[in-house]
Amino acid sequence: MVKRILRSVFLVDLFEGLWVTFRSQHPKNIYTEQYPAQRPQVAERYRGAPRLNINPDNGETLCIGCNLCALACPENLIVVGTERDEKTKRKVLTTFTYDTSRCMFCGLCEDACPVDALELTQDFELASYTREGAIWDRQMLEEGPRPTSYKF
């Protein structure tokens, strides 16, 4: 009882809290990132901008035009255009459209891809000045976004 009165008279409860605040102002506790100057390193598995992988040996696309990603997508935002090669009787990819404005980056398309052609990458800067700019065609998907870099 006496202890409680002394604690409340000398504001011990408030000073305990202030001590926590005081300790936390040490410079090693700074967590703020200086974003445009200092790019964050996102995790390896990060699900960001989509990419259509090309074979590094011959520069051809890995996509076989099977349309599984478009079927797996909950938002129906992938459109795969193919045509049949008359000589080899195989499907050849002609167009590939990916609407990033509707994408929720759930990763179901990359799970569905049987040849690891479609992949969600670590690029996360997808802003565009127009709505049409958010709809990526095959060339954009193969090259990836080119975010502006700032010099400070």
Added chain:
Amino acid sequence: MADPTFLDATELVLNMGPQHPSTHGVLRVILKLDGEKVMGADCVIGYLHRGVEKIGENRTYQMFAPYVDRMDYVAAVSNGLGYCLAVEKLLSVEAPPRAQVVRVILTELNRIASHLIWLGTHALDVGALTPVFYTFREREEILNIFEAYCGARLTTHAFRIGGLQYELYDGFEERVKAFCDMFEKRVDDYEALLTGNRIWINRLRKVGILNAEDCKAYGVTGPLLRASGVKWDLRKAQPYSGYENFDFEIPTGIQGDSYDRYVVRMAEMRQSVRIIRQAVANIPAGPIMAKVPKVIKPPVGEVYVSIEAPKGELGYFIVSDGSTQPYRVRVRPPSFVNLQALEKMARGGLVADIVVIIGTIDIVLGEVDR
């Protein structure tokens, strides 16, 4: 039920929200005031309605999984677990032991993250500005663990029907253990800031009292129910995903006021750390995915599965008509049901207490409106 003792001249109807910083989103509360005293509080919800349940009827079972993350977006992993468990029960499959343990670790981490958001914003509403910075710092660690595991921070889509999609990465256990070691000290810091603080106690004690009978009558679950002294936790009462293998306690309060809820949630964070420590210590080896067909076509039937989400009982009721898409998906969201008790708690109090009460219910409007 409205109290008929208005003095006609002083009755004032005041809109609180939908754009109000302490309503945690877009909740509109129509307050009937007699001076500073609250005579009635009607909630108007639906500003964030996106028709998630209707979307479920037009998607296959796998496709709907990312959408459930977007209901309670601060506890997306718990939502995903509830949905996956419901569909797994419909299919009569069970996730392998390794997947179950990983699910427990991630949902408990998510419980801590959800409670941290609650603690920070609740303290911010009441006027304690400091804790929100510290809680978000610790939450950042949890989100980094999620990001490294499944590639997304908030709407994780971490679980798949039948198990997991992603194998654990190297260093996952060490990272989670390091978080547990660091976090227990940080909880002590929060307690030093708030638990004994006289302003905090004066603002929260005897505010928004809800006793055990009222809780049961309103269907209120989660920390609100436990704060009123009822030892009810679905992790103990009907264990799912291997919770019966872990040793933990259900913290309860006595009076059922806002301060008790604060104490219960703080104790729950410590218990979550305890569960995570046990789970990380022995993650069984083995497969992470049960045998689930590529095209999920559950037999005709209906199923209700509920789990203990950070905010209370989160239930999924799924009706299958034998096709690839659910016939009906009904979600029993804890925030929505708990919000009903707002009027009961607020009536007779002061306007300033409304802010405390909304904070202490711990609502997420994305889940209330769906």
